[in-house]
Amino acid sequence: MAATERWHERTLQDGEWLRADFGGLTLIVMSILEEWRVAALYGDQRLALENAKMPPDNLPWERWDRGPDDVKLRFRPVFPDRPVIVRPRSPLHLSPRAMANFFVGIPAFIELNAHSEGQYERLSSWPSDPPSNTWHGTPISGTLCYSVKTRARRQFIPEDWQELSIISTIEIANTGSHTLPFERLFFETGHLAIFEHLGRLWANHARIRTGEKDDSLSGVVFGKRPFSEATSAVELTPPRLGRVRRSMLKQAFSTFLGVNQPDD
Amino acid sequence: MLADIVSTFWSSPNLQKFAKAGIVLVTGLPLVLIASRIVSRILRHRLGEQGGDLLARIVRYAGYLMVLVAVLQEFGFNLAAVLGAAGIAGVAIGFASQTSLSNLISGLFIVGERPFEKGDVIEVGTFTGTVEEIGLMALTLRTFDNRSVRIPNETLVKTNVVTVTRYPIRRVDLTVGVAYDEAIDHVMRVLRDVADAHAAVLDEPDTVIVFNGFGESSLNFMIGAWAIKEDVIKVKNELPLRIKEAFDREGIEMPFPHRVMAGGKAVGPIPIVISRERKPHGD
Numbered sequence: 001m002a003a004t005e006r007w008h009e010r011t012l013q014d015g016e017w018l019r020a021d022f023g024g025l026t027l028i029v030m031s032i033l034e035e036w037r038v039a040a041l042y043g044d045q046r047l048a049l050e051n052a053k054m055p056p057d058n059l060p061w062e063r064w065d066r067g068p069d070d071v072k073l074r075f076r077p078v079f080p081d082r083p084v085i086v087r088p089r090s091p092l093h094l095s096p097r098a099m100a101n102f103f104v105g106i107p108a109f110i111e112l113n114a115h116s117e118g119q120y121e122r123l124s125s126w127p128s129d130p131p132s133n134t135w136h137g138t139p140i141s142g143t144l145c146y147s148v149k150t151r152a153r154r155q156f157i158p159e160d161w162q163e164l165s166i167i168s169t170i171e172i173a174n175t176g177s178h179t180l181p182f183e184r185l186f187f188e189t190g191h192l193a194i195f196e197h198l199g200r201l202w203a204n205h206a207r208i209r210t211g212e213k214d215d216s217l218s219g220v221v222f223g224k225r226p227f228s229e230a231t232s233a234v235e236l237t238p239p240r241l242g243r244v245r246r247s248m249l250k251q252a253f254s255t256f257l258g259v260n261q262p263d264d
Numbered sequence: 265m266l267a268d269i270v271s272t273f274w275s276s277p278n279l280q281k282f283a284k285a286g287i288v289l290v291t292g293l294p295l296v297l298i299a300s301r302i303v304s305r306i307l308r309h310r311l312g313e314q315g316g317d318l319l320a321r322i323v324r325y326a327g328y329l330m331v332l333v334a335v336l337q338e339f340g341f342n343l344a345a346v347l348g349a350a351g352i353a354g355v356a357i358g359f360a361s362q363t364s365l366s367n368l369i370s371g372l373f374i375v376g377e378r379p380f381e382k383g384d385v386i387e388v389g390t391f392t393g394t395v396e397e398i399g400l401m402a403l404t405l406r407t408f409d410n411r412s413v414r415i416p417n418e419t420l421v422k423t424n425v426v427t428v429t430r431y432p433i434r435r436v437d438l439t440v441g442v443a444y445d446e447a448i449d450h451v452m453r454v455l456r457d458v459a460d461a462h463a464a465v466l467d468e469p470d471t472v473i474v475f476n477g478f479g480e481s482s483l484n485f486m487i488g489a490w491a492i493k494e495d496v497i498k499v500k501n502e503l504p505l506r507i508k509e510a511f512d513r514e515g516i517e518m519p520f521p522h523r524v525m526a527g528g529k530a531v532g533p534i535p536i537v538i539s540r541e542r543k544p545h546g547d
Contacts, residue, residue: 085467085468130463132460132463132465132466132467133463133464133465133466133467133492134466134467134468135432135433135466135468135469135490135492136468139431139432139433139469139490140431140432141431141432142432142433144432144492147467147468
């Protein structure tokens with residue numbers, strides 16, 4: 001199975017331009033005067049392009065230098081550049097010794113790579129749907145994260161998902177003897193890959209095991225492929241920080257979780 | 265030839281003194297510099313860049329003084345006499361340098377306590393600015409309108425210092441008043457929506473919306489929105505604009521103070537008395 005056309009390599013000769021739509025984001029790329037010019041447009045900003053033969057000068061352009069023979073570029077979906085705090089819209093409680101699978105969606109960022117002196121260089125990335133900021137930690141110390149509210153569905157219904165949400169499946173097992181609230185999930189995405197299946201974006205499946213105590217170290221296991229029906233998906237983007245045996249997926253139910261990679 | 269030089273050297277006490285002083289200088293000065301660098305490197309982790317540098321500077325000056333004393337001793341300089349004289353002069357010098365010593369000691373306290381670092385934004389009295397340098401005697405502050413302010417270390421120890429950029433996130437508090445006709449719940453909901461919709465306002469910690477009570481001519485609300493310290497100015501500038509836009513959209517009135525002037529004896533009309541015109545004397 002091959003990736004859909006929007007992720008294919010494209011060619012842009014000097015003086016040409018293209019428009020690429022990614023959900024709420026429209027990217028205008030122009031190749032001119034040995035420069036790549038890129039404008040990221042959201043919402044009403046896109047009205048400026050209607051009936052336009054050439055993109056107007058007053059777009060919020062960003063410019064990158066390129067060689068005279070550089071014509072190739074490609075887009076690819078990437079995870080946000082910060083950790084993501086995933087919160088269910090309505091609180092969920094997980095019974096003791098229960099195991100549940102949740103589907104959560106994380107808005108993809110779109111990365112543009114273009115040739116510079118014959119080599120692909122990353123130019124920048126833009127959110128397909130601008131996420132809001134949130135803080136993970138205390139007012140004295142912590143980490144700046146993106147915030148995502150999710151329905152945390154128990155089954156996959158294609159119509160529920162925005163076009164460029166990365167569908168991430170998380171299986172949570174409560175091995176303790178107390179009911180646990182699923183309030184937020186600290187999602188460090190640096191070691192997750194992005195796949196495509198039937199035009200949808202998927203991440204590898206994750207399994208989290210919570211312990212008896214809130215602060216106990218529990219195992220989080222990443223599968224190498226997405227969940228069940230998307231197992232035959234094609235990989236578009238490898239993990240940003242590489243595939244590792246131990247990672248930073250942590251803080252489910254306010255617990256600190258260890259991570260390991262299965263040998264399968 | 266070489267034998268002559270050697271014999272001249274051994275027979276001349278002055279030459280020997282110069283040689284010894286030279287050895288003290290050649291070995292002493294690099295040792296002082298090395299010691300100062302080691303102190304700086306070790307203390308930087310504990311006291312920060314500025315604190316480490318400051319103590320390293322103290323070590324360097326003390327080292328230079330010791331090398332100087334050692335060199336002078338080689339030339340028969342009587343240190344005891346100097347110290348004796350210094351004891352007498354010390355009283356006078358002590359009185360004269362009281363402020364300087366106080367600043368120096370205060371500087372050491374600041375370095376140890378680390379209430380702020382180089383690059384932090386602090387408020388001292390009427391001055392707000394970025395810490396440029398923590399010196400032996402004084403701190404140099406660069407204000408936002410690009411003036412350099414020298415604040416003696418003693419002042420910093422004695423007065424209240426607010427470190428604005430100490431913590432990574434800050435709450436921006438705004439006060440808004442609406443007309444008495446407005447529904448309090450509705451206003452609070454609109455304020456929360458405005459805060460939630462602003463990209464620089466953090467989802468967590470949650471924005472605080474407080475009904476502050478009944479004002480003279482308005483219902484008053486406090487909105488406390490959290491932002492990372494780099495975004496504080498942006499939120500301070502933009503949030504009131506977004507609130508005004510949302511209030512206009514929702515038809516929420518932001519009143520200005522109304523005054524009703526009541527009449528009474530005290531504010532009655534000023535009586536005007538018309539007197540007969542005096543004719544000028546003369547023809």
